[in-house]
Amino acid sequence: MSDFNDFNNPRVAQLPKHLRQFIVDQNYAKYTPVDQAVWRYVMRQNYSYLKDVAYYPYIKGLQRAGLSIEYIPDLQTMNDNLGKLGWGAVTVDGFIPPAAFMEYQAYHVLVIAADIRQINHIEYTPAPDIIHESAGHAPIIADADYNSYLSYIGSIGAKAMFSAKDFELYEAIRALSILKEAVDIPEFEITKAEEQLKEISANMGEPSEMALLSRLHWWTVEYGLIGSLDDPKIYGAGLLSSIGESSSCMSKNVKKIPYTIDTINYSYDITKTQPQLFVTETFQNLIDVLEQFADTMSFRKGGTESIRKAMDSKNPATAVYSSGLQVTGVFSDMGQNDSGELTFIKTTGPSALSFADRQLDGHGKLYHKDGFSSPVGKLKNTSTALENFSSEELYTFGIIEGNTTELIFESGIQVSGTVKAVYKHGDHVILIAFEDCTVKESNGNILFQPEWGTYDMAVGSSIVSVFNGAADKEAYEEITYISDKQTEKIVYDESTTQLHHIYSTVRKIRAEGSDENELPALFKTLKTSYSHDWLCALEILEIVRYKGTNPGLEQEIRAYLEAKALVEPQHKKLIHDGMHVIENPVTQLITEED
Missing domain, CATH: 1.25.40 (Serine Threonine Protein Phosphatase 5, Tetratricopeptide repeat)
Known part of the structure; x- marks a missing residue:
């Protein structure tokens, strides 16, 4: 946004441009007197009912978040109040991609849908709306343990790998939620959108990291209960903002299950009430389960499987070499040895090299506009990883500026050329540039030839981490995918x-x-x-x-x-x-x- 309004809130002010692109003006004047009455009705019901079943800080939390019964909240008032708790809020147009939604939480900013549900969906709407986002999420922010979890799952989620199928699912969910909140939409259109969502959901294949993490998010942040199985309290925003489900969820018909890592095995349907809910004894337990799951994720594991996940996403991801060098791009190929270990990685299209999340000078996506590929592993006949070579070892292998040398990796990949530059960070070698360079596999397959220009060889014996998105998002100017389906704007007769x-x-x-x-x-x-x-x-x-x-x-x-x-x-x-x-x-x- 060119005229970015940060509401004098430091958390909103620090948002990077790749997240600012989703922000829309709240346009408070668009809320009709019926909209205000819908807000007031739901809030009066919530005050009346939730005093008995909501997790303790909810009622006071409403006031601390700058919310009243009488009027739909305005963003400035909310930011003035949330700012005192170390948080902020912005308005967006309906559903935004899960990775972006998570990253906002990592920045301690609540994402609030600018629209409000129609009166005919007053009890529940599958679309995000200002009742759900502000009256649901904001009041619990006052609890320090909870908001620590919220920002932490956001930071984990921002790194989660997703599949191309996840994008299809996101589009289908967004399309259906828009139709359900639009006026005078023929029933057959809604049915068609529901069938499309059902079909995509049934053919997702193996769930991605983002899909699994979204389940943890759904069963905690959105639909979580806290306390004992016999007497749980509501803290999930989906329940707190649904005057229908906040009541029905407490019945014995809705099974209550202890919240553990097994919760990732339960998928969810946003269009239906929940058949079961999960109860955590404490918010600390949420963090413990999240840690368990994070240990299985690509950003902590690296290796072949993580590169495969990056290739499945068909979107920019970052692989981190053991030297610390970060390669960002759309991963399209990889090599493996007989043990399944990586021997090389390859990206297609605009790519970039970074270290510690800062892009290396001269190695942005314009320079590497056609992609990047490089070996992974150790050189033959040496026990020391190339990134740890001393000056003497570099000399022994002929890795000196202006010298022509040949490097042979344990995988059999050969790199022959004239050393143009050796890049170090601290004591680590992270990148070697070659001129007149040929790179080929042991079977003779050519990976790079001299006429293609300078060959920049990443250095690292292994890939230790792979995560979604760019390492240096600002330098990469990552424009996250934004749906072309906009929410309906109603014209009144x-x-x-x-x-x-x-x-x-x-x-x-x-x-x-x-x-x-x-x-x-x-x-x-x-x-x-x-x-x-x-x-x-x-x-x-x-x-x-x-x-x-x-x-x-x-x-x-x-x-x-x-x-x-x-x-x-x-x-x-x-x-x-x-x-x-x-x-x-x-x-x-x-x-x-x-």
Whole structure:
């Protein structure tokens, strides 16, 4: 973004440009009076219900995160409050790729979908929305153990290898979530998108690191329970922001399982309520399980299997030689010996060389625009790895600037040419550049020939780490893949605009304590012209119930809503829950918590 707004929040200000590209303006004015009423209804329900089942800091956490019952939060207020906790927040357009989402968490920044769910999805939406992201994630940030886990899983996730199939799945999930939140979409289009998602899900093959890590994220950050199996409390944002599932999840029908590393074996479906949930005794246990999983990942293991994962991703990844040299690019080939150990690696297209996450001068993606390849392993007839050669050993092997030499690796790969430069970092040799160079395998297969220019040979006896993305993301100017499917922007007709006006007037009467003489006429218009609406009638009932000046109107609205609950089963629970909160006002609950 050219005009980047960091909200005077240091965490947001430090975001690198490859993450800033996902940020959109919140555009607060786009929220309609119905949107504000949806927020208020959900938050009142949450305050009413979650005081008993949410993990302790939730209610106070709402206030510490700058959230109120009355209004959809604005980003500046949230950043002012989250900044005191060492966090920040930005708004994005719907689902963003998992790797980017994770990396935001590593930077201590919450990603909040700018849109809000429609009233017909008030209990739950498969699409990310501002209720889920802010009322779900932000309140628990105040807990130090939890926010340590959140940032740590973010930093692990930013390194996780994913497959090309993961991209297909991400696109299908994003497409379906957009359709489900759009207006007047034909049912067959949604069914088609659901079938497409089902088909892709069924043909994912072996789950990638990102797929497995996403499961851990889902069953903790999104749908986690904490405490004992008999009396768990909710901390997962998906549950905290779903007034339907936060209640149903506590029933015995939803199996409760201790949270361990085995949780990675449970896949999930974002379009359905969860058949089982996982309970952790402490947030420290989440970190312990994450450590167990991280030990199996490519960034800690390296080797042949990790390069294979990089090749499967078909996206930029980084391989780290034992010398510390980092090679970034799209990995396309590798060589192995009879024991399955790497003998060489190859990238295609723009590639770059770095050390300690800083790109080496002159070795960016413009210089290595056609890819990079280099041997892996030790030289023949030496017990010392080439990266550890002393000046005397370099001299013995003829590795001196201006000298022509031939290096033969244990794998049989031969490198013959004139040494142009030897690059060292500390005591380690990390790169040797050759002119007039030929590189060939023991079977005579040519890997590099003189007319291709300078040959830069990476030095290292093994590949110790492989991770997703570039080593030096800023220098590599990594533009992460962004979906071309944008969330739907709704245009309102005259009738809907009039309904918005009714909601707005009701809010004004409630907020300002002004004359409620307009309420009978507003209710009459609702009954005659907007019989599908139930929420505004509840808001009018709330005012007349508290004022107590028009018992006749109160009785009429109650009868109207009870009749509606009888004939509209999809609204029955919503209406009754709304009436319950009117009888048990949340202002008392806030006082109790304080």
